[in-house]
Amino acid sequence: MDATDRGRLLSGAHHDPHALLGAHPVAGGVLFRVLRPWARTVAVVVNGLRTALKDTGDGLFSGVLPFDAIPEYTLSVTYGSDAYEVHDPYRFLPALGELDLHLIGEGRHEELWRALGAHPMTHEGVLGTRFTVWAPNAQGVRVSGDFCHWDGTGYPMRSLGSTGVWELFLPGIGEGTLYKFDITRPDGTHTLRADPMARRTEVPPATASVVTRSSHVWRDEEWMAYRVNRPLHEAPFSVYEVHLPSWRPGLTYRQLADQLPAYVADLGFTHVQLMPVAEHPFGGSWGYQVTGFYAPTARLGTPDDFKYLVDALHQAGIGVLVDWVPAHFPRDDWALAEFDGRPLYEHEDPARAAHPDWGTLEFDYGRREVRNFLVANAVYWCEEFHIDGLRVDAVASMLYLDYSREPGQWAPNEHGGRENLDAVAFLQEMNATVYRRNPGVVTIAEESTAWDGVTRPTDDGGLGFGMKWNMGWMHDSLVYASKDPVHRKYHHNEMTFSMVYAYSENYVLPISHDEVVHGKQSLVSKMPGDWWQQRANARAYLGFMWSHPGKQLLFMGQEFAQGAEWSEAHGPDWWLLDPAYDAEPDHRGVRNLVRDLNEVYRSEPALWERDTDPAGFAWIAGDAADDNVFAFLRFDAEGSPLLAVSNFSPVVRHEYRLGVPDDVAGWREVLNTDLTRYGGSGVCNPDPVKAESRGAHGRPTSVRLTLPPLATVWLRPA
Incomplete structure (x- = not known):
């Protein structure tokens, strides 16, 4: 053998070991x-x-x-x-086809996970595993793992041309094998890296990738057929947000499948939203610093175990959303950062690559292979795990070149603006691809600015999301609710301003984990007054939230008025629901309310059918600041109304007159957050309320209601 070839082969820097071996x-x-x-x-x-x-x-x-x-x-x-x-691994032809390589080179391989990574297979009649990795800057790449005592010298991979893909078929290697890629950098040094496309990983803090194949047999055909029946923005959509590792600490995916679907179904939520499940090294990041974008975290089980959980939720009639984090990734030296010795997944400009807030790296959305990696990842979760929706984290940080940056720390785009045009194109491609391939799936943007067209279709210049978190509503309404009732009249517009822009996007109203952690207090603890008033305020707020245009999201623990902030170390304070402790019931009462809110909500199309149609809403009393009262109508597709009234004052308001539609003779309560079974005082309108031919609020007909203290009531035509 030529001495140069021998040296390159032994040092792991040869591009074509099959020519020598x-x-x-x-x-x-x-x-x-x-x-x-x-x-x-x-x-x-x-x-x-x-x-x-x-x-x-x-x-x-x-x-x-x-x-x-x-x-x-x-x-x-x-x-x-x-x-x-x-x-002999070196007697086999490449196990990756020309079409795969062509699509990878174009950045258009929508099923990238089938081409890259580790795949058990039969190749040329022999059982083994095909290893492939994208590392265009590497001098050479070797497969290393437990099968060779982590010495990859004997397993150099071959380069498959200009695509930057390296490949090796290893006979006899199968499911459960631990592996990494030993990459020779351009400077000749070595780095041992986990597979970016690994579909299974070791349990952290271990960092190896694991060869896997799926044997799960799906049993959710009925759900998958059902979910395409109605667009979600025109359907009931009530979401329970869950941090799986701490919902019931210690439970595996399969144990969660025995408990979570029944709990969520009992409360009447239509969907769960799972905080990030993709693999991450630091549990304290809650999953928002991802290293294994294609692997469910091994902390709770295998990929098939996670499929089992999703399947169980679907069979219980519950949709599954997951938090997806394409905005950044951590700098761990065994993961994506400078993967092959040079910036690869991150931008080559260090100022563009460094995320200013989180000490992480931002993806280079202008590189076609990186964009392909992320678009295919979104498709992967929807198709391989039957996920019903992706809540896309930190969209604002992707959209703006000057996000959290001072003047001089960023450069404008080619048009002189601050928009990240590469990120815009990526988000449009991701949304268009996911919706084209997966009918019934929804994408939801966590986007905190006034960016125009987040939920507008991509063919009309929008980003193409199905929904957007309404961060403005969340912030303003919590500011109002946290004020003492005597001061609320000065903040009345905090509750009404959301209707100025309510139809600019398709909105979700989020009371998420972000609002009940890091010194922000739990929902009930944000409320003013003594314990009775705090709970009453929280119940009234939830009633207002469920009747406001937009969908609802509530984080775990808030459904039973947990007083403490959420901690990922121990999760919700389930002991608060023990009847021996909660005799009144204080906490079980709030949970009873959430259950009834969901039940009535799902049965009343007026509350969800026209969420994105301005004709589905009308103010009755939007200016009753001195009374701390808000009253409005919601209409279903047939024009049938529901009357929602919130009294954020701690006094009973007797014979409170409100103008109502003149074609309704009487109204009856269908929900009242002050009922004793919720922990309230029991003030209500027990009998149907007759309409009177007396004008009020610009309407010729009105009703006189009894408004309970710190409460929301809903009424339907009797």
Whole structure:
């Protein structure tokens, strides 16, 4: 062997090890060359006959055997006193097709996970695993793992041309094998990296990738057919947000499948939203610093175990949303950062690459392969795990070049603006691809600015999301609710301003984990007054939230008025629901309310059918600041109304007159947050309320209601 080739091969810097290793016709026969470090002997086995190869040093064995053509052969390799008969990895043609390489090169491989990563398969009649990785800047790449005692010297991969993809088929390697890629950087140094496309990982803090195949048989056909029936912005959509590791600490995916679907179904939520489940090294990041974008966290089980949980939720009639984090990734030196020795997934400009808030790196959305990595990842979660929606984290940080940056720390785009045009194009491509391939799936943006067209279709210049979190409503309404009632009249517009822009996007109203952690207090603890008033305020607020245009999201623990902030270390304070502690019931009462809110909400199309249609809402009393009262109508598609009235004052308001539609003779309560079963005082309108021919609020007909203290009531035509 040429000394240069030998040196490059042994140092892991050769682009085509298959040209040197394996079997090759030469003058006088066939040359067999094998690289097996630490082997004592290597022999070629043909038709049961063994011929020893010569040890040429450094783990290389070779010999010319008198064959006219390359025969079917295996290798007999001896380590110590043990001999193993194995297939030679370097006798196989590439196991990745030309179409895959073409699509990868164009950045248009929508099923990238099927092409890259580790895939158990039968190749040329032999069982093994195909390893492929994108590392265009590498001098060479080797597969390393527990099968070779983490010495990858004997398993160099071949470059498949200009795509930057490296490939090696390893016979005999199967499911459960631990592996990483040993990459030779441009400067000749080595770095050992987890597979960016790994579909399974070790349990953190261990960081190896794991060869896996799925054997899960889905049983959610009924749900998958059902979910395409109605666009979600025109359907009931009530979301329970969950941090899986702390919902019931210690439970696996399969144990969660025994408990979570029943709990969520009992409360009447239509969907769960799971905080990020993709693998992450630091549990305290709650999953928002992802290293394994294609692998559900191994903390709770295997990928099939996670499928089992999703399947169980679907069979219970509950949709599954997951938090998806394409805005950034951590700098761990075994993961994506400078993956092959140079900036690859991150922007090559350090100022563009560094995320200013989180000490992480931002993706280079202008690089087609990186954009493909992320678009395919969104598709992957929807198709491989039957996920019904992606809540996309930190969209604002992606959209603006000057996000959290001072003047001089950023450069404008080609048009002189501050918009990140590459990120815009990526989000449009992601949304268009997900919706095209997965009918019934929804994408939801966490976007905190007034960016125009977040939920407008991409063919009309929008970003193409299905919904957007209404961060303005969340902030303003919590400011109002946290004020003492005597001061609320000065903040009345905090509750009404949201209707100025309520139809500019398709909105979700979020009371998420972000609002009940890090010193922000739980929902009930934000409220003023004594304990009774805090709970009453929280119940009135939830009633207002469920009747306001937009969908609802509530974080775990808030459904039963947990007083403490959320902690990922121990999760919700479930003991508060123990009747021995909660005799009144204080906490069970709030949970009863949430259950009834969802039940009535789902049965009343006026509360969800026209969430994105201005004709589905009308103020009755939007200016009753001195009374701390808000009253409005919601209408279903047929024009049938529901009357929602919130009294954020701690006094009973008797015979409170409100103008109502003149074609309704009477109204009856369908929900009242002050009922005693919710922990309230029991003030209500027990009988249908008759309409009177007396004008009020610009309407010729009105009703006189009893408004309970710190409460919301809903009424329907009697």
